[in-house]
Amino acid sequence: MAEPTIALEIFRYHPEQGEAPSFRRYEIPYREDWVVLDGINYIKDQIDGTLAYRWSCRMGVCGSCGMMINGTPRLSCAAFLREYFPNPVRVEPLAHFPVERDLVIVMDDFMHKLREVKPWLIRGQETPLSEGEYRQTPAEVDEYKQYSMCINCMLCYAACPVYGLEPRFLGPAAIALAQRYNLDSRDEGRRERQEVLNTEEGIWDCTLVGECTTACPVHVDPAGSIQRAKVTATVDWYKDVLLPWGKR
């Protein structure tokens, strides 16, 4: 009996050859324990070495292999072929990003936004090393831990319809990471980050669609983080208006 096969329809785009983007269909062996990334690696090794894509860890940690799989943003290392077999699987680069080549997207916009929210601990005054480390209780760690799990895979940006319509929107992962530091008891940089967060292109462009949270492979819940940021910014605003003399 012939070995079962499955078809991968892969988005191809080689701008230096001046070709318009197209889909190419590859028939590959079907293995029950293969993920889409295994299939793509098989194509690269056995059928067509010109295929370009990003990947690294194969285990959902590095965040490199995000792709649109049958229209849904997923890590290709976590999408099993058996979820789609015997139907063909359509693989495209992450939505809402410019394409560099084949499945490789240009991530400059995301990298820029990431820097804008200053995702590091900001201190008014560093305490000297001799005073020891900054200590936290388990409860203080729990405040931000969920948001620290982000692997920068950008699936949330591909899932977010607001980002698709308004590319200036700061976006789910950047806001979630800003909150990761805002909610850290060691951090004192919330005021600085508000300059970027509390703007129309920051948290206020979000209409709580929630697709970011659905797409997130590590359960960061960016939508929830944005809602929390909205509440905080609103409380700030009312404090400013109602208690203008109050020192925050």
Add this chain to the structure above:
Amino acid sequence: MRHSSEPIWWSLFAAGGVVAALVAPVQIALTGIAAALGWADDAFTHARVLALVSHPISRLYLFVLISLPLFHSAHRFRFTLIDLGLKQGRGLVAVLCYGAAVAGTILAALVLIRL
């Protein structure tokens, strides 16, 4: 240092959402369904209802019930219009949507004061 007037609109939107989700269904069940179908006997006679809404707290309740969901829908409608492509006219869209909610609020206040 505030860059945005969004907090005021968003808080009205959020409060309106709570009212629309939790209070409005109860009100509709009472006056829209129970009273309309005659399940409440004479609980909703004109005299009784008028006596009830004459009290300031009842009027305040009706004011909140009418006004906040107006701001809720204005906010939603505004973002729906922007999502549908009216990005260029953002300012005008906001003025029209929230303006309608403000007008509805003023109208509600006038009607309730004259009751």
